[in-house]
Structures are given as structure tokens and as C-alpha cells.
Amino acid sequence: MKFNKIALAVIAAVAAPVAAQAGVTVSPLLLGYHYTDSAEDAQRKLFGVDEKNGESLDSGLWTGAALGLELTPSTQFQVEYGVANTDTTVVVNDREVSGAEADAKQQTISGNFLIGTEQFTGYNPATKFKPYVLVGAGQSKIKIEDKASGQELDESKDTIGNIGLGARYLVNDALALRGEVRGIHNFDNDWWEGLALAGLEVTLGGRLAPVVPVAPVQEPVAPVKPAAVVVEDRIVDTDRDGVPDHLDACPGTEANTVVDARGCPVQVNLVEELRQELRVFFDYDKSAIKPQYREEVAKVAAQMREFPNATAVIEGHASRESARSNARYNQRLSEARANAVKSMLTNEFGVAPTRLNAVGYGFDRPIAPNDTAEGRAMNRRVEAVITGTKTTTVNQTKDMVVQ
The missing domain is CATH 3.30.1330.60 (OmpA-like domain)
Incomplete structure (x- = not known):
């Protein structure tokens, strides 16, 4: 668990300078069950001779932590570290050997996108239940040691890919409960593992707010100006703004309005x-x-x-x-x-x-x-x-x- 504590310390150190920024998430403790039964045959070939003679990792408890950044109100990118400490099962001639197991430790570090399904169904800030799809990749390190002497027996570093489904429940503006199931594919050795986890997510500085659309501004339509009217050589000022109709560029001015030499209203800023x-x-x-x-x-x-x-x-x-x-x-x-x-x-x-x-x-x-x-x-x-x-x-x- 030493490396796990170091990872938590690094996440805390990175989170501190950005605590005042909206959209930063921290999951200080994630707990889950790591399922490895589907990878037994491939692991026996890697850590032994073939499917009938070798050792494989047992399923067991998984712990981890994550630091994330919200990219949109429903999607974020997370860096995650996890570790599973279990035993191994030794098989000789397709039969399990009792008492021959060793200590096994599997550590993973990965970057994952948590893509909210609201991206496709429409963002609704009033809904507290937030389902998402997880897609990511990273590295897995497996180390097997002898129980009695602590001597390293085998080791493997592999590239992995993550895919899964999960959901968050927003308790308030800062806290959310998280649950998830995912499949983990080991690309280097071609096997699948499973992981079911749950934990608490803390949002620092408040969550991202949805973008509010702004209505377009319509340009005002200029009024149609009637032609100047001259009646029997008399000066006519229909709107009584002091400018004769035949010179008035803005006819129909309302009473008590100050106009310029062209007869148009003088505008001021209030x-x-x-x-x-x-x-x-x-x-x-x-x-x-x-x-x-x-x-x-x-x-x-x-x-x-x-x-x-x-x-x-x-x-x-x-x-x-x-x-x-x-x-x-x-x-x-x-x-x-x-x-x-x-x-x-x-x-x-x-x-x-x-x-x-x-x-x-x-x-x-x-x-x-x-x-x-x-x-x-x-x-x-x-x-x-x-x-x-x-x-x-x-x-x-x-x-x-x-x-």
C-alpha cells in the first residue's frame, strides 16, 4: 500500500493549487472488487508454462483514488490510480496445488473520459442522477513475490484499456456518490479483467454551469420617410418640431422631443x-x-x-x-x-x-x-x-x- 499512499499524496498536492477553480473533482478513496477469473488461462501461460501448469491472480479487493477536470457540465477527464493485493493460485497438471500460493500485487494508473449520456439526451441541471460511459487507457504492473522470503518471482508491465458504465448521484453542489462497472483489457497479453467500484467524489470550486443561449439581436427597421409636402408656397411643419416638412429627414417626431437641424431626434445616454x-x-x-x-x-x-x-x-x-x-x-x-x-x-x-x-x-x-x-x-x-x-x-x- 506504500505506492497507493504516494499516489494519494500526489493527487492532493496537484489539487491544492486548483481548489479555487470550478470543475476540479477529487475522489480520495474508491473501493471495489477486482475480478480476474476470466484471465486465468492467459496468466498461467505468462507466469508458468501453459494453461495447465502455472499460476494466476485471485480476485479480490481493489482500492484507488482519482483526480479529474470537468470538460463540460456532464463530461470530465480523470487520472486514476488503483491497487489490488491478492494471492495467486498455482495449478500443476490442471490441478490446484494447496499451500503453494504467493503474494500478488497489481497496480494500475490510467486516464479515463467519463462521458455523460446527457451529451446525447440534453443537459438537465435539475436531475441529480448522472449516468455516464467510461473510456480510457493506461498501464498495469503485476508483481508476484514468495510469501515466506519476499523474493520477487515474476513481474509484468502491460498496456491496458478501460471501458465501462457508471453513474453519479449529486448529493449537493460539492459532493457526489459514484458507482461503476468496467471491463479492463490487457492488450499485451490479450486477457480481460472486471472491476466494480464505488466511492465519493468531491468537486472543488463549484461545478461547471451550463451555457445559457443568448437570443439574437434584431436590427431596427428604419421608418419609411414620406415625401416633402409644399402647399401653395406655404411652409408646412406637420410634426411642429421647428423643421419644415420639405427639409425634415425624420417626419412624425413626437411632441416635446429635441431635434437637430435635420429634424431628427437628439439621442442621449442614460x-x-x-x-x-x-x-x-x-x-x-x-x-x-x-x-x-x-x-x-x-x-x-x-x-x-x-x-x-x-x-x-x-x-x-x-x-x-x-x-x-x-x-x-x-x-x-x-x-x-x-x-x-x-x-x-x-x-x-x-x-x-x-x-x-x-x-x-x-x-x-x-x-x-x-x-x-x-x-x-x-x-x-x-x-x-x-x-x-x-x-x-x-x-x-x-x-x-x-x-
Whole structure:
């Protein structure tokens, strides 16, 4: 298990710098059953003489770990390391020899694509059950040692290919349960193995949000200009904008509109500022958003769509339930609450995650005393401040003050 611990340490070291990036997944422990019975004949030929005289690896427990990167909301690429420690079965003249087995260790490292079937059926962020197809390749290393002396008896390094089916169940925005079955083909020695595994997957920085399509902008159609009208040598100004009809390039101007020398409306830019606040309260030791606050989050998302440059700072807080409250645990809890609001804005309402900044403050910033139940309930909260501006071009009117 020494090499397994080293692989876990490497995965943890690689994951640390990218923990703040969305779409990075870590599976710190995968447990499974490694089936090798279908490879017995080929293994006896490799580690012995023929199918009737040689040794083969027993089926048994498999452990592993994986580090992945989401390529789309339903597909990711993973680097995986696994190890199986078992015994061998020795056969002489097609009969098993009792007590002649040796220690066998099989280590694999592979790169696998987990391709979500939603690629073909349509992405649905509300569905927690995410089936996928696994395709990948890597290397397998088998080492056989004598039980008593520890002396190496045989070794093989081979190229392998992986193909399988699996599914993830999204517990929340950060955790998912994973189950999978796969076939492993040894290309160098032409045998098949099987693996059934299960584990927990942790997503760092939030999952990738689906791309929200933007409706195309239609170009305005210019109005048809009527011909100038001259009646009996009299100057006619039908729309009363101060420019005669025969010189008016924009007839039919609305009353009280400022026009230029051509009779066209003078346009000005109006800058509208947005400042909106959101406050969501949570149950004790929970980070799930209660249904009554979903409408408030939806209003924030609608304002952020109306103001394309608007951004939000999402602050998560916790309450000090007692004098011995764990500051580190409450820090993580406050971060989980902030990320829950961020996840709802991105996954359910299509707000780009780059416009949102989620941060947790633990129980360091209470808004009410923590010595009452009502005060602690007020402190278990998320506060968000949304700011932005929007510029609109309008026709200037005579009573409009332009700075």
C-alpha cells in the first residue's frame, strides 16, 4: 500500500493549487472488487508454462483514488490510480496445488473520459442522477513475490484499456456518490479483467454551469420617410418640431422631443445604477437553501440578467452556538452556505460563475446576539450585495436635464 499512499499524496498536492477553480473533482478513496477469473488461462501461460501448469491472480479487493477536470457540465477527464493485493493460485497438471500460493500485487494508473449520456439526451441541471460511459487507457504492473522470503518471482508491465458504465448521484453542489462497472483489457497479453467500484467524489470550486443561449439581436427597421409636402408656397411643419416638412429627414417626431437641424431626434445616454441586497437564512448546521428563499434568489438572477455587467459578493455566516463552538468547522459551514447560493444562481438561473464571489466568515460577523435562539437564527445567514450599471439610449426631451 506504500505506492497507493504516494499516489494519494500526489493527487492532493496537484489539487491544492486548483481548489479555487470550478470543475476540479477529487475522489480520495474508491473501493471495489477486482475480478480476474476470466484471465486465468492467459496468466498461467505468462507466469508458468501453459494453461495447465502455472499460476494466476485471485480476485479480490481493489482500492484507488482519482483526480479529474470537468470538460463540460456532464463530461470530465480523470487520472486514476488503483491497487489490488491478492494471492495467486498455482495449478500443476490442471490441478490446484494447496499451500503453494504467493503474494500478488497489481497496480494500475490510467486516464479515463467519463462521458455523460446527457451529451446525447440534453443537459438537465435539475436531475441529480448522472449516468455516464467510461473510456480510457493506461498501464498495469503485476508483481508476484514468495510469501515466506519476499523474493520477487515474476513481474509484468502491460498496456491496458478501460471501458465501462457508471453513474453519479449529486448529493449537493460539492459532493457526489459514484458507482461503476468496467471491463479492463490487457492488450499485451490479450486477457480481460472486471472491476466494480464505488466511492465519493468531491468537486472543488463549484461545478461547471451550463451555457445559457443568448437570443439574437434584431436590427431596427428604419421608418419609411414620406415625401416633402409644399402647399401653395406655404411652409408646412406637420410634426411642429421647428423643421419644415420639405427639409425634415425624420417626419412624425413626437411632441416635446429635441431635434437637430435635420429634424431628427437628439439621442442621449442614460446610466441606471443597480444596488440590490439579498438575505437568506438557514437551519442549524445546514447549508441547504429553504424553498421560501428561492423566489428571492430568482429576483436577484433576473436583475443580473437585466444588468449584464452586474456582479455579486455573496457572504456566508454561521452562529456561535456555544462558547466551545469550533471556529474551523463554522468557517467551512459558512463557505458552504455562500456556495449554495452561488450554485443556485449559476445552475438554476444561468448566471455566469465569474460574476459571483462567494466567501465565508464563520461566526466572526454576527448581526444579533448569540445568547438567544432568535439571535442565533439571525446569524445563520447569507448576505449578498449586487451592484452594476446599465446604459440606455433615449430621445432627449425639452424638459430633460442633461449633465
